[in-house]
Amino acid sequence: MIYLKNLLFQDKFHSRWLILVIDLMVVLLSLWTSLYFKNRLQFDPISLYYMLFYCSNAVLVFMIMKIHTCIIRYSNTRDMMRILITVLASNVTFLLFYHLFFAFYLKIDVSGLMDVLLINFFITSSMLMCMRIIIKDVFKYIEATSYKVEKENVLIYGSNEPSILIKNALEAQKGFILNVQGFIDTGVDRISKCIEQKQVYPIKSIDMLKKRYDIKSMLITSEDIKIDGKRKAVEKCIELGIKVIIVPSSDQWINGKPNLNQFKDLKIEDLLERKPIKICNEHILDDIKGKRILITGAAGSIGSELVRQVLMYSPEFVVLCDRAETPLHDIQMEIEDGLYGNRTRIFIADIQNAGRIKTLFNLYRPQIVFHAAAYKHVPMMENNPTEAILTNVWGTKILADISIEFNVEKFVMISTDKAVRPTNIMGASKRIAEMYIQSLNNLLFEEHFFNSDPSKGNQTRFITTRFGNVLGSNGSVIPRFKAQIEKGGPVTVTHPDITRYFMTIPEAVQLVLEAAVMGKGGEIFLFDMGEPVKIADLAANMIKMAGLVPGKDIQIVYTGLRPGEKLYEELLNAEEEVIPTYNKDIKISKNIPVSYAKINNLIKDLLELNLHNEVDLMVSKMKTILPDYISNNSQYEKLDIKLIDKQMVN
Structure with a gap:
């Protein structure tokens, strides 16, 4: 068997000329059979002429159509169609030639020829296709029995x-370790x-299939897994400890074949993702195209x-400002490897340094500012x-102040849901x-203050966007859980009831760009974060997705809330009203801005x-500015007590 396998799988054995010879032998046998049916084996010189000229014609047509050049073990429906067309072409050309030469030139009776050719067409086509199917099945059998690989039973x-x-591609690959047992x-x-x-x-049969076939994995296409049925199947697999594998779409396969290295385990982020957000790309393009952007x-x-996303809307250039040298270098290399390297400018600066920031504005004169620089880790x-x-x-x-000085058109600040009734610094x-x-925007549009030329009025619009946790961000809970699971546990959760809102980074940025287009100035845009996720459930699902059992293979340990941490996050204060927009995923928080003079002086006091x-x-001053700022599980809770005592005395 091994010798036969080695012989068959050598390319030199598959000489196209050998296949052509075999095809012609089939043609000859088919023609003989056709004549038998027509003349009952009563051959005459005319029958011999038939066979001689038909085979000669077939050689020419087969070589032109090149059906012998196909690799038989990879034959498909298209190859079968080519066989039908080739045999038909062979019969038609033979019929034309035979009428011209025998009937017209030699005056020989050719009656009955159509019957022979019709019978021959069906027999030849059938035999050529059957031969290829049989050879293909022999290859598959030899391939399956020759590779002694322990296969893993899977569902699709x-x-x-x-x-x-996917199923056909897996079965066509030699030595592939996945054995498809059925479809869900x-x-x-x-x-x-x-x-x-x-x-x-x-879906309800997955449990039975796991027991019967010892199913290890379920393969799923890389399309959105939140289609209801697909999501239920995924959740059932997680419950049963069946690994879910994401298979890339066929246009991403290497040389038309799936590669195990391209298969990816389902990530918890895939389960948390929502249906694609619809945004108006044309409006964003109009807003950004040809502009100088600072991020x-x-x-x-x-x-x-x-x-990444702003560059897709054809700005004049984008200034990348950060004080972290290595990560900034990494994003620079990523952009330069793509199509937009000539549209980026790198500027290392700390936004606390007013002189350095003014140098940036003098140098690049940005028209739109996206302000994402901030400290975000609560306990730190x-x-x-x-x-x-x-x-x-x-x-x-x-x-913000320098943006006004340089007549920036739009200033978009990235905020957080932790700003709502804050419990931490x-x-x-x-x-x-x-x-x-907000106060600055209100001042500019109502009083035309802070303007080098008051007669022109300053058109800078200040917009705030507010959303919750993003999936996959640096230092987020998901990478931490993953690392803990890889180490064998335990997985640490601060509290059994703690919940968080989640959104993917691309989703959040899409909504930021859309809100930037909507903004007239002074708004706080809120994003629809979907349903809150219980972090304990998140941890349990991640353990199951790793093929382990929570509480048995890996423990979940509750460590207590960290300093300043909330059990539940909010996107809106009780006093704030919500105004809908044309995008159902974006709403506006309506509140009364604080006067510029008051907040400006308070910030100066904070700085002092x-x-x-x-x-x-x-911190006490911060609590004075924000009466709803009540510390939680923090060393600054003592200041809340002092404030309460002070208010009671007064």
Whole structure:
């Protein structure tokens, strides 16, 4: 068997001339059979002429049509169609030649020729196609029995063309370790039917199939998995400990074949993703095309995605500003490897440094500013409140003020849901920044203040976008859980009931760009974050997706809320009203802006206390600015008690 396999799979054995000879032998046999049916083996000289001239004609037509050049073990429906066309062409050309030469020139009776050719067409076509099918099946059998590989039984979700293509591709590859046992589908009209000898099962049968065939994985196409049926199948697999594998679409296969290296395990992010967000790309293009764009925090998760997406709308150039050298270099290399390298400018700066930022504006004169630079990690900022104020508040003020000075058209600030009824330094600092941005916009449009030429009026529009956690961001919970699972656990969750909103980074940035187009100035845009996710459930699902059992293979340990951490995040204050927009995923928070003079003076007071390292006084001042800022599980809870006592005395 091994010798036969080696012989058959050598390319030199598959000489196209040998295949041509075999095809002609089939043609000869078919013609002989046709004449037998017609003349009952009573051959005459005319019959011999038939055979001689028909075979000669067939050689010419077959060589022109090149059906012998196809690799038989990869024959498909198109190859079968070529055989039909070739045999038909052979018969038609022979018929024309025979009428001209025998009937017209030699005056020989050719009656009955059509009957022979008609019979011959069906016999020849059938025999040529059957020969190829048999040879193909022999190849598959030899291939399957020659490679002693322990195969893994799998299911494929769906019974449509992409799913069948995956099944056929897997079976066609030698030495492939995946053995398809059936299809999973929700279509009632397909359940219990067979497709290419594989049955289609409902989702409820996955449990039975796992027990019967020891199913290890389910393959699923890289399309959106949140289609209801597909999502239910995925959740059932996770529950049963069946690994879910994402298969790339066929146009991404290497040389038309799926490669195991291209197969990816389902990530928890795939389960949390939502239906694609619809945005108006034409409006964004009109807003950005040909403009000079500045993106601060360009090396961060949101900032770098802003760079990628903004470049797609043909700006004049994009300035990437960040103080983190290595991540900024990484995003620069990524962009230069693509199509937009000549449209980027790199500027290393700290937004706390007003002189350096003014140099940037002098050099590049940005027309639109996307401000994504910020400190975002709650526990770190609880322990380093001075830096939170300097970057999130003072740095934002510097950027906003200089944007007005240089007549920037639009200033878009990225905020956070932690700014709503803040319980920590980070959230409070972002809320104060929101208030300053709103007050500044209100001042500019109502009083025409802070303008070098008041007669022209300053057109800078200040817009704030507010959303929750993004999937895959640096330091987020999902990479941490993944690392803990890889180490064998335990997985640490702060509280059994803690929930968070999640959104993918590309989704968040798409909505930021859409909100930037909508903004008239002074708005706080809120994004629809979907349903909150229980972090304990998230951890349990990630453990199951790794093929392990929560509480048995890997423990989930509750460590207690971290300093400043909330159980539940909010996107809106109770006092804020919501205004819908033309995009159902974007709403506007309506609130009364604080006066510019008041918030500006309060921020200066904060900076003064910061410079003297008066941390408790600085945090107390923040609580004065934000009456709803109540610390949670933090060293600054004592300041809340003092404020309450002070209010009671007064």
